[in-house]
Amino acid sequence: MRHPHTPCVSLKLLTAAALVLAAVCPVRRTAAADGANASQTTNAARLYAKHCAQCHGQSGRGDGPRAAQLKARIRSFADCAWMAMRSDAVLFLIIRDGSGAIGLMPEMPAFDGQLNEGQITELVSYIRHFCLDRSAAGGGR
Numbered sequence: 001m002r003h004p005h006t007p008c009v010s011l012k013l014l015t016a017a018a019l020v021l022a023a024v025c026p027v028r029r030t031a032a033a034d035g036a037n038a039s040q041t042t043n044a045a046r047l048y049a050k051h052c053a054q055c056h057g058q059s060g061r062g063d064g065p066r067a068a069q070l071k072a073r074i075r076s077f078a079d080c081a082w083m084a085m086r087s088d089a090v091l092f093l094i095i096r097d098g099s100g101a102i103g104l105m106p107e108m109p110a111f112d113g114q115l116n117e118g119q120i121t122e123l124v125s126y127i128r129h130f131c132l133d134r135s136a137a138g139g140g141r
């Protein structure tokens with residue numbers, strides 16, 4: 001059951017603010033910021049391994065150990081063409097509210113109880129790194 005009322009509105013505003021900050025902050029790169037980015041990646045990698053890899057696979061190709069039991073065929077995060085059509089805001093929404101939130105097969109749970117907004121934002125940029133391997137682009141269908 002979803003309640004499309006006030007709590008969601010403020011969450012969405014917070015989300016928008018977080019996304020704006022995420023977009024603006026990388027412009028100001030300093031040695032300290034680079035250090036923070038490095039530890040963020042490690043943190044995001046850990047979160048991914050713990051919460052996501054069981055379905056999405058360690059390499060993001062949708063081939064985790066639980067994927068075979070799902071009805072959905074999970075898209076590969078290494079599919080650059082596909083991922084380019086997904087905005088950060090949509091990826092954030094999927095992770096926070098589950099895959100059903102945007103009409104995908106609802107087998108992926110919402111993570112809003114387990115991950116805070118900062119962690120979800122880190123995961124959004126983390127899953128984008130899978131597509132940097134250009135040789136894997138298009139291999140996810």
Ligand code: HEC
Nearest residue numbers: 051052055072073074075091094095099104105107108123
């Ligand atoms: C129980 C298995 C499961 C877990 C755990 C899981 N997902 Fe998913 N995920 C799915 C399924 C199923 C879909 C939707 C597949 C479909 O219908 O296209 C999906 C879809 C997605 C999509 C959208 C992909 C697209 O089609 O554009 C993203 C992004 C995503 N998951 C990220 C994550 C992240 C990040 C985590 C960890 C926090 C996670 N998922 C954990 C099963 C899972």
